[in-house]
Each structure stands twice: as structure tokens, then as C-alpha cells.
Amino acid sequence: MIELENVAYSYGGGELLTDMSLRLPPGSFHFLTGPSGAGKTTFLKLCYGALVPTAGHLRMFDKDVREIDRDGIAMARRRIGVVHQDCQFLDHLPVAENIALPLAVSGQDKLEAQADLKELLNWVGLSSRANAYPPELSGGERQRAALARALILSPDVVLADEPTGNVDWDMSQRLLRLLVELNKMGKTIMIATHDLSLIRAAKPHVQARVLRISNRRLQLAGADL
Amino acid sequence: MKDYLAAFLDLFGGDSQADRVVPPTGFTARLTLFTAGAMAFLAVFALALSLASGRLASNWRDALAGSATLRISAPAEQMAAQTERALRILSETPGVAEARALSPEEQRALLEPWFGPDLPVESLPVPQLIEVRESGQGYDGDGLRLRLQAELPGAVLDDHTRWRRPLVQAAGRLKILGWAAILLIFGAMGAMITLAANAALAANAQVIQVLRLIGATDAYIAGAFVRRFTLRALAGAALGMVVGLLAILFLPSASAEASILTGLGFQGLHWFWPLLVPPLAGLVAFFATRWAAMRVLGGLR
Structure with a gap:
């Protein structure tokens, strides 16, 4: 799926990430931890092709990211669902249309899409908020809407950047359950979070690898948790 | 593309x-x-x-191409003879379809905007104008000018090129x-x-x-x-x-x-x-x- 080999990323003369090697096999579940500013978001951006490594090799779906053109990156992103902490929406479109945007962008059949959308809205518990506009949603509802949008194309990989950052404990547990459920469906999941309690809460339900970014390097951190 | x-x-x-x-x-x-x-x-x-x-x-x-004006300046007693001669030369020139001397009324009408309607054209040394229409093939302007210069030194051929x-x-x-x-x-x-x-x-x-x-x-x-x-x-x-x-x-x-x-x-x-x-x-x-x-x-x- 996504494979990093001695990847480094520099910006403005300074190296932000160095010597990172990782393989995200199908159906795996990873947590990525580290203090704020450690480079978790940068790492995820590398994984979905928003940034290009300055050294090493990063392969997305068996292709080196440097050899993928702009359209190729767009196509790859249809196979990678991304959820950001500050989930961005098109505020002038209702929630349902925002969630269905990836379908429109990829030119999928509208009738079939309607059925998928309805099912997904139900699954994330937003059926009653389908016609609301994003600014009217609470933090938890926004996170669930972002997750629904990331999933509508049934991607192979879901990358979530601090998905529980703006929600209370109950909502973070609910989101975590959704992500675990997705993993059980065979999706590859990576969650970047600084919230160690979230990782502990997930432990009984899923077999996850816990990685930590420390001193610009990627380390296996499972023993600490 | x-x-x-x-x-x-x-x-x-x-x-x-x-x-x-x-x-x-x-x-x-x-x-x-x-x-x-x-x-x-x-x-x-x-x-x-x-x-x-x-x-x-x-x-x-279109309006000015194909037309020219021959202006004859001569003493009053020679004007008629020179006009006649000019008309004969023009009639012999290949490429000239028609040549016609303007009547005193027509000349008066041309001068009217500047001098008014009562101008006694006949008593003034006004040059005689001959309107020349060329045929489709056109005439040799330089050749005609040379001939006019030799036979009628007071005649000036104006083919309107200068201002057209x-x-x-x-x-x-x-x-x-x-x-x-x-x-x-x-x-x-x-x-x-x-x-x-x-x-x-x-x-x-x-x-x-x-x-x-x-x-x-x-x-x-x-x-x-x-x-x-x-x-x-x-x-x-x-x-x-x-x-x-x-x-x-x-x-x-x-x-x-x-x-x-x-x-x-x-x-x-x-x-x-x-x-x-x-x-x-x-x-x-x-x-x-x-x-x-x-x-x-x-x-x-």
C-alpha cells in the first residue's frame, strides 16, 4: 500500500524528518504518536502525496511518488481517505453534499452514490444532519462528517490526523470504534495522535502497531503503552 | 491541445x-x-x-480611380483651339474612354462655393477643364504627359493620385x-x-x-x-x-x-x-x- 524507505523531508534548510522506513500492509492498524511539532502531520502528508520526500523512496500503491504526475496523485488520493483535525468543508454546501463530493469528483454513478451516502450517513450517525451546513455542526459532528467523506469512495487506506483533537472523551471513543470497525472490514488505518489514552482505549479491540516520532526519527513505541 | x-x-x-x-x-x-x-x-x-x-x-x-482632369491654361483667344487639340490628342490616346470639356456652367458650379453664384467665368482667365475617363485597361499617364508637354505646353494632366x-x-x-x-x-x-x-x-x-x-x-x-x-x-x-x-x-x-x-x-x-x-x-x-x-x-x- 504505502511504503517508506529511508525517507527524509527537509524544509527551509532544516531536516524535519529523517531516515524513516515503514510499510503499511493491507488491513494493518497503526498509531503515530509524538509531541506537538514532532512532525506527525508532515509524516501523514508524505503518505498521501501532499509532500514529496527530499531523500529516500516513498511508494504509493507500488509507484514511487516522484514518478507520479499530478493526475496520478489525485487518483491515488481516491484510494486514501484523509481526516484532518481541522476538517475543512465547503461551507456553502450541505453536509450530505460535502460527504458526497469525492463521488462527484471521481464521476461515480449518482443513483448508486445516493445509496452509499445514505448508508454512510446512517453509519456515522449524521442522518438527521444531512441538510445542515458545516458551520452548524458541533466538533464531533464535523469529525464524523470528515470521516464519512474520507470513506465514501471506500478507500484502501485511512489516514487520520488527530481525529479526536476537538471532541470530548465519549465522542473520541465513538470515532475510535468507527475506525476499528473499518479496520475489521480490511481497511488500513493510521491515526496520528498525541493522546495516549486513545491508544490505550483501542488496545483491547484492535491489534495496532504504535509508532513514535522522536528526534525526527520513527521509532516503535509499543512497549511503552 | x-x-x-x-x-x-x-x-x-x-x-x-x-x-x-x-x-x-x-x-x-x-x-x-x-x-x-x-x-x-x-x-x-x-x-x-x-x-x-x-x-x-x-x-x-473606386470613385477617383479611372478619372483624371486635364487643365489647359492659355490666352483667351487660343483657348478654344488648344481645347480642341487636347480633345483630339485624348481621343487618339489608347486607354482613354471619354474626354469632355466642362461647360462654363459646370466650371462656374465648381467655383461657386468659393466665389459665389455670380462669378463671370467667361471674362476671367480661368483654365479650361477637360474630364477624362479611362477605359478598363487604363492609359499610359507618363506617355500622355510627354505628348501634352510637346504639343500643348500649357496643359496639365492631374490623375488625382496626389491627393487620392x-x-x-x-x-x-x-x-x-x-x-x-x-x-x-x-x-x-x-x-x-x-x-x-x-x-x-x-x-x-x-x-x-x-x-x-x-x-x-x-x-x-x-x-x-x-x-x-x-x-x-x-x-x-x-x-x-x-x-x-x-x-x-x-x-x-x-x-x-x-x-x-x-x-x-x-x-x-x-x-x-x-x-x-x-x-x-x-x-x-x-x-x-x-x-x-x-x-x-x-x-x-
Whole structure:
């Protein structure tokens, strides 16, 4: 799926990430931890092709990211669902249309899409908020809407950047359950979070690898948790 | 080129969802409509000017080509004999279809604007004028001048080239200026639409970011902006064209003299030329917006 080999990323003369090697096999579940500013978001951006490594090799779906053109990156992103902490929406479109945007962008059949959308809205518990506009949603509802949008194309990989950052404990547990459920469906999941309690809460339900970014390097951190 | 063609055809196919991803932007919409309308209005006038100049140049060329004037200056007692001789020379000159001496009444009529109606032409040493019409093949002007110089030293052949050429040249240049103005108008329209598109793209940076994140291609994102700006430019230019045509229609009609001011307008099939203005404006908007969008998108990953 996504494979990093001695990847480094520099910006403005300074190296932000160095010597990172990782393989995200199908159906795996990873947590990525580290203090704020450690480079978790940068790492995820590398994984979905928003940034290009300055050294090493990063392969997305068996292709080196440097050899993928702009359209190729767009196509790859249809196979990678991304959820950001500050989930961005098109505020002038209702929630349902925002969630269905990836379908429109990829030119999928509208009738079939309607059925998928309805099912997904139900699954994330937003059926009653389908016609609301994003600014009217609470933090938890926004996170669930972002997750629904990331999933509508049934991607192979879901990358979530601090998905529980703006929600209370109950909502973070609910989101975590959704992500675990997705993993059980065979999706590859990576969650970047600084919230160690979230990782502990997930432990009984899923077999996850816990990685930590420390001193610009990627380390296996499972023993600490 | 294939990308451009596909994007252009996509304009007519449309994608209502893609159109909805860009939020309505009142400011850039009004700016594009106004710019396209104003520029189309000016383009219609520039087109009218250019076509009228071309017509005028052609009229002057046709009216004055093929005619010449022979002016005979001689003492009064020799005037009749020299006139007769000149007419004989002209009748023997190949390429001269007709030569006719102007009557005193006709000469008086020519001088009337300067000297009034009571001028006693007969008692004044006014040169005799002979109107010369050439046949289709034309005559040898230099040869005729040499012969006249030898046989009638007081005769001067004026084939109007001296003052016809600068007039035709001036009208020709006016026509070129008209076309240059049209090019500049469309160039300015392109520049303004590019600025408006850039403003819209900057205002919608978040929309673009979201679309890239969910896997939209550059063509999809650019298409949403291109469609919007092209259709606005088309609508604005159509309105500007109609107003321009109405303004031209209500201009004073051409007089017999067909001066440039009274002759400004369209004639016959020329009335269809302004119909090209809105599609051209749409084309300019299409390329300007696509260029602006691709430039902005090229800077994002």
C-alpha cells in the first residue's frame, strides 16, 4: 500500500524528518504518536502525496511518488481517505453534499452514490444532519462528517490526523470504534495522535502497531503503552 | 491541445455538481460581467470604425480611380483651339474612354462655393477643364504627359493620385487602427478576466485545498472556475454587443458624402460581424481563466 524507505523531508534548510522506513500492509492498524511539532502531520502528508520526500523512496500503491504526475496523485488520493483535525468543508454546501463530493469528483454513478451516502450517513450517525451546513455542526459532528467523506469512495487506506483533537472523551471513543470497525472490514488505518489514552482505549479491540516520532526519527513505541 | 478541447467541450456538457463546488462570488461575477459587457460594446464600435474606414477607402479608390482632369491654361483667344487639340490628342490616346470639356456652367458650379453664384467665368482667365475617363485597361499617364508637354505646353494632366493616395492611405490606416483596437480590447478583457479569476481562486483557496485532498484532478477544479467565468463573459459580451448595436443603429445615417462620422456603422452582411464578439469574449475568458487556474493549481500538490 504505502511504503517508506529511508525517507527524509527537509524544509527551509532544516531536516524535519529523517531516515524513516515503514510499510503499511493491507488491513494493518497503526498509531503515530509524538509531541506537538514532532512532525506527525508532515509524516501523514508524505503518505498521501501532499509532500514529496527530499531523500529516500516513498511508494504509493507500488509507484514511487516522484514518478507520479499530478493526475496520478489525485487518483491515488481516491484510494486514501484523509481526516484532518481541522476538517475543512465547503461551507456553502450541505453536509450530505460535502460527504458526497469525492463521488462527484471521481464521476461515480449518482443513483448508486445516493445509496452509499445514505448508508454512510446512517453509519456515522449524521442522518438527521444531512441538510445542515458545516458551520452548524458541533466538533464531533464535523469529525464524523470528515470521516464519512474520507470513506465514501471506500478507500484502501485511512489516514487520520488527530481525529479526536476537538471532541470530548465519549465522542473520541465513538470515532475510535468507527475506525476499528473499518479496520475489521480490511481497511488500513493510521491515526496520528498525541493522546495516549486513545491508544490505550483501542488496545483491547484492535491489534495496532504504535509508532513514535522522536528526534525526527520513527521509532516503535509499543512497549511503552 | 487535447486537454483544451476536452475542457472546451465540457463547457457545453456541464457538471452541475462541479459548478456548485465553487461558492458564488458576487464581486468577481459582477466584475467579469461588467468587463465583458463594456469591452464588447467598445469592440462593436471599433469593428464599425474599421469596417466603415475600409468601405470609405474602397469608395474613394473606386470613385477617383479611372478619372483624371486635364487643365489647359492659355490666352483667351487660343483657348478654344488648344481645347480642341487636347480633345483630339485624348481621343487618339489608347486607354482613354471619354474626354469632355466642362461647360462654363459646370466650371462656374465648381467655383461657386468659393466665389459665389455670380462669378463671370467667361471674362476671367480661368483654365479650361477637360474630364477624362479611362477605359478598363487604363492609359499610359507618363506617355500622355510627354505628348501634352510637346504639343500643348500649357496643359496639365492631374490623375488625382496626389491627393487620392493620402486619403486612401489614411482610411487604410484607420481600418488597421480599428482592428488593432479590437485586439487591444480583447487583450484587455483577457487581462481583466485573468485578474478576476485570480481573485476568485485566491478567495477559494480552501475549496481548492479540499478538492485536492479528496482526489480532484486539476482539470476538474479548473473546469469549475473556467465554466463560470466563460459563461459570465459570454453573457456580459452578449449584452454589451446588443447595446453597442443599438447605439450604432441610432447613429445619424450616412449622407451622400459618406464622411467617416456619418458613415460609421454597418452595411449589409457587416451587421452579422458583431455576432462574433460574444463567442470571442467567451473564448478569451476560457483561455484566461484556464491559464490562471492551472498556474495557481500548479503551485499546489
